[in-house]
Each structure stands twice: as C-alpha cells, then as structure tokens.
Amino acid sequence: MNVLRVSKWTIAIFVLPCLIIYVGLVFVPILVSMYSGLLEWNGIGASKFIGLENFRTMLFHDPVFWPSVKRTLMFAVFSMIEIPIALGVAILLNRFIKKPNFLVSAYFLPVILSVVIVGQLWKTIYNPASMGGMLNQVLDLLNLHSWTRSWLTDPKIAMYSLYFVALWQYLGYHTLIQFTGIQNIPADIYEAARLDGAEGLKADWYITFPMNIPIFKISIVLAFIGSLQAFDMIMVMTGGGPAHATDVISTLMYNNSFLSLKYGYGSAIAAFLVVVCLVATVIINSIFNKLERKFT
Numbered sequence: 001m002n003v004l005r006v007s008k009w010t011i012a013i014f015v016l017p018c019l020i021i022y023v024g025l026v027f028v029p030i031l032v033s034m035y036s037g038l039l040e041w042n043g044i045g046a047s048k049f050i051g052l053e054n055f056r057t058m059l060f061h062d063p064v065f066w067p068s069v070k071r072t073l074m075f076a077v078f079s080m081i082e083i084p085i086a087l088g089v090a091i092l093l094n095r096f097i098k099k100p101n102f103l104v105s106a107y108f109l110p111v112i113l114s115v116v117i118v119g120q121l122w123k124t125i126y127n128p129a130s131m132g133g134m135l136n137q138v139l140d141l142l143n144l145h146s147w148t149r150s151w152l153t154d155p156k157i158a159m160y161s162l163y164f165v166a167l168w169q170y171l172g173y174h175t176l177i178q179f180t181g182i183q184n185i186p187a188d189i190y191e192a193a194r195l196d197g198a199e200g201l202k203a204d205w206y207i208t209f210p211m212n213i214p215i216f217k218i219s220i221v222l223a224f225i226g227s228l229q230a231f232d233m234i235m236v237m238t239g240g241g242p243a244h245a246t247d248v249i250s251t252l253m254y255n256n257s258f259l260s261l262k263y264g265y266g267s268a269i270a271a272f273l274v275v276v277c278l279v280a281t282v283i284i285n286s287i288f289n290k291l292e293r294k295f296t
Contacts, residue, residue: 030274036267043263054268064244064252065269069276071159072248076227076280078163079170083219086174087212091204093175094182104179107172115169119236122165126151126237152238155245162234162246166227174219181215182208217288224284225277249273 037054041047058065089107093100110118127133128150129140136148151161185208193203209216231250234240240247240255247255249269257266 030271033267033274034271036264037269037271039264039267041264042261043257044261047264050264054265055272057265058268058272064247067244068247068249068252071246072228072230072250072276074159075163075166075230075248076224079166079223079227080220082167082171083174083178083216083223086171086219087178087209087216089171089175090178090182091208093179100179104172104176107175109172110169111173113169115232116236118165118169119233122161122168123152123237126161153242155242158238158242158246162237165233165237166230169233170223170226174223177215177219178212181212185211213288213292217284220288221281221284224280228273228277228280249276 038049038051039047040050040053093103097103124132125134127136129136129148133151135151139145139147149157152158189207189211190203193199193207198206229250230248231254234246234248234251235254238246240251250273253266253269253273256262256269
C-alpha cells in the first residue's frame with residue numbers, strides 16, 4: 001500500500017487552525033486569569049497592580065480558603081471511590097446478564113439529567129419531614145427517628161450529603177465507560193484462562209483489571225478533575241453554606257469574584273485551581289503508567 005508522504009509544513013497548515021482556537025479558548029484565558037490575580041480589581045473599574053498580595057492573602061490570611069481546599073480534595077477522593085464500584089458493577093453486568101444494555105442505560109440515566117434538576121430533586125429529598133423531605137419521612141416510617149437530620153443545613157453532614165448525590169449521579173457514567181472497556185477484551189483470553197483454572201475473581205484480577213487499566217485511568221482522571229471543578233450542584237443545593245460548610249475552591253472563587261466583587265482575588269483562587277488540576281493529572285498519569293508497566 002502506498003504511504004501518503006506529506007511535509008511538516010503541510011501538517012502544520014492543517015493543524016494550525018485548531019491549534020489557534022484551542023490556545024485562544026484554553027491557554028489565553030488561563031494566562032489572563034493568572035495576570036488578573038496580580039491585580040486589585042472589582043472586575044469593572046480601574047485596576048491596581050499589587051503583585052503577589054492576593055496569593056499571600058489566599059495562602060496565609062484567608063480562614064476559609066484551606067478548609068475549602070480540604071473539602072475539594074475530599075470531594076475528589078469520594079468521587080474516585082465510585083470507580084472500583086463502577087468496575088464491579090460492569091463486571092457483574094457483563095458476566096451474569098445476557099442483554100445488559102438496558103441496565104447500563106438505566107444506570108446512565110441520571111447523567112443525562114441537568115445538574116440543576118438533580119440538585120433540586122435531591123434538595124427536596126433532603127428537606128425536613130415537615131417540608132415534605134422524602135428521606136426523613138421514610139426514616140420516620142421505619143421508626144428510625146434518631147437518624148433524621150437536617151441534611152443540608154447541618155455543617156457536620158452537609159458536605160457528605162453532597163458527596164452522595166455526586167456518587168449517585170455519575171456512577172452510571174463510569175459504569176458505562178468500564179463496561180465498554182471490558183467488552184473490548186477478547187473472549188479468547190478468558191477461554192484460555194479458564195482452561196488454566198482461572199475463573200471468577202481470579203480471572204478479574206489477572207485479566208480484566210490489567211487489560212482495563214487504560215480505561216480505569218480515564219475514569220479516575222475524569223472523576224478527580226471533574227470533582228476539583230465541582231460547582232453547579234453545590235451552588236444549586238447549598239450555595240456554599242451553611243456558614244461556608246460546603247464551600248469548595250470553585251464556589252469560593254465565584255463568591256469572591258461576583259458577589260464580593262474581588263475579581264483579582266477570585267482570579268488568584270482560579271489560578272490555584274488550575275495548578276492543582278495540572279499537578280493532579282501528572283500524578284495520576286505517573287501512577288497508572290507504573291501500574292501498566294507492572295501488569296504488562
């Protein structure tokens with residue numbers, strides 16, 4: 001077969017338009033945001049260059065910042081917990097259900113729903129029993145009165161309530177990803193392993209998981225980075241309250257930029273979030289590259 005040979009300049013000409021659009025939509029806003037973090041600015045009037053003062057205030061003097069970072073990282077960790085669960089569900093569907101497409105679609109349904117709809121739905125479920133909250137009403141019917149809580153207004157448990165909603169909404173998304181990866185593993189490999197006595201969990205450990213590591217990594221990266229940027233669900237359900245108990249980095253950035261009109265300070269928080277996402281991506285890729293070398 002003849003191989004089409006093209007010059008590097010030809011490749012560059014075809015790639016350049018997409019590259020310009022990508023740089024303009026991704027890198028330029030990041031650089032502008034980082035520069036804005038060096039300003040004292042309300043986003044409308046004149047700005048004043050103050051150097052790293054916003055970053056110093058953020059790191060050393062803002063009592064809300066580091067707790068929001070901790071909650072953001074906890075959100076990411078809880079989101080990654082669902083990946084092994086999704087893998088387990090995908091394995092069970094692939095092994096025991098003859099036509100699993102309907103169940104996979106059913107698990108995926110919450111992902112299709114708007115985050116605003118999901119937030120309002122669960123906000124209603126979490127309401128006190130006197131306001132029609134289904135969860136507390138069910139607990140009352142089961143005589144579990146001591147388990148009833150003010151799920152979204154109690155600072156001790158409000159964040160955990162949000163974690164659960166995120167797990168519920170995106171479990172089907174990661175189940176679909178893992179299920180697709182498992183179906184791409186050749187059946188001949190399992191047949192050969194069965195002849196050698198490797199079935200069930202043994203086959204999953206030595207075949208399914210090692211061959212699905214690249215897909216597993218995709219889910220981990222999507223879950224982790226998506227959780228670091230979590231914003232809409234939290235704003236719909238709690239707005240960062242009560243008393244900043246559910247503030248994460250993105251909501252803190254929004255509140256400072258658009259509610260407190262500290263656009264420069266909000267940009268500094270945004271720059272911090274970009275750095276955290278980049279570092280997290282590099283670390284996750286490094287870990288999974290080592291895993292791939294170990295199992296291959």
